Amino acid sequence: MAGAAGLPQGRPADVPLGARLRSARRARGLTLQQVATELGLTKGFLSRVERDEVSPSVASLVALCEVVGVRVGDLFEAPSTSVVRAGEGRRLHFGGTGAVELLLTPSTQQAVQVVHSTVSPGGSGGTQRYVLETDVECVYVLRGRFRVELAEETVDLAAGDALTFPGREPHTWSNASASEPAEVLWVLAPAPGPGRRPASGRRPGPVRWFSARPPSAAPSRTRRGCGAAGPPPRPRPPRARRWSFGPAGR
Numbered sequence: 001m002a003g004a005a006g007l008p009q010g011r012p013a014d015v016p017l018g019a020r021l022r023s024a025r026r027a028r029g030l031t032l033q034q035v036a037t038e039l040g041l042t043k044g045f046l047s048r049v050e051r052d053e054v055s056p057s058v059a060s061l062v063a064l065c066e067v068v069g070v071r072v073g074d075l076f077e078a079p080s081t082s083v084v085r086a087g088e089g090r091r092l093h094f095g096g097t098g099a100v101e102l103l104l105t106p107s108t109q110q111a112v113q114v115v116h117s118t119v120s121p122g123g124s125g126g127t128q129r130y131v132l133e134t135d136v137e138c139v140y141v142l143r144g145r146f147r148v149e150l151a152e153e154t155v156d157l158a159a160g161d162a163l164t165f166p167g168r169e170p171h172t173w174s175n176a177s178a179s180e181p182a183e184v185l186w187v188l189a190p191a192p193g194p195g196r197r198p199a200s201g202r203r204p205g206p207v208r209w210f211s212a213r214p215p216s217a218a219p220s221r222t223r224r225g226c227g228a229a230g231p232p233p234r235p236r237p238p239r240a241r242r243w244s245f246g247p248a249g250r
Contacts, residue, residue, distance in 0.1 A: 017061075017075050018052040024068040025050075038067050082106045089116060098123020098175070105191070113191035119146070119182045124174035134167030134188045144182030147174045167192070 089102030098120035
């Protein structure tokens with residue numbers, strides 16, 4: 001049964017409210033003094049709340065949650081966890097050749113996506129560079145040699161190396177070894193997926209393949225004038241825009 005503002009009555013003693021409040025405060029870039037001033041409380045009292053040494057009143061807790069941007073009910077929910085055992089990740093078909101890719105994060109996770117990829121010798125993402133609708137990509141090499149081709153440079157990586165670049169940077173990848181497999185982890189934040197703005201190239205989920213020149217960049221057509229006495233030009237029907245749907249691709 002919930003109390004004021006969705007606050008459960010008789011909260012369990014083992015719920016670490018303080019740690020969650022501290023994480024929420026830091027995520028907003030707020031100091032203890034800033035929050036204390038906003039609430040009219042002392043910095044020392046808030047520090048003890050975050051260490052779970054004291055329990056605030058319901059009114060103080062509700063006000064504190066509003067300042068740090070967290071719902072009261074979220075403080076009492078068990079953290080959502082997901083365990084993927086070795087080799088049990090959901091198989092992805094991202095396109096390219098010679099790659100076996102497993103999703104290590106839940107499909108419902110929107111903040112980040114982690115993919116384990118094993119690339120056979122000669123395997124690659126293809127010769128055409130592509131972009132993803134995500135903010136940041138990071139690839140970490142677990143084993144072997146791995147090559148990432150960006151728009152302006154090519155980076156060769158060995159085991160233990162990591163490369164971070166903007167998610168919308170055109171790129172492709174390949175196993176840089178002709179004899180040994182490569183094993184890498186891809187980390188994408190946030191997780192790309194349906195509903196995001198399409199970009200030239202390809203993206204996870206049902207993939208739309210676009211022409212090299214996006215519709216917005218198509219050259220404008222100028223109609224030939226017919227003179228003042230001539231009839232107006234006959235309007236041309238719109239040309240159909242061809243879309244093809246390939247397999248899911250990263």
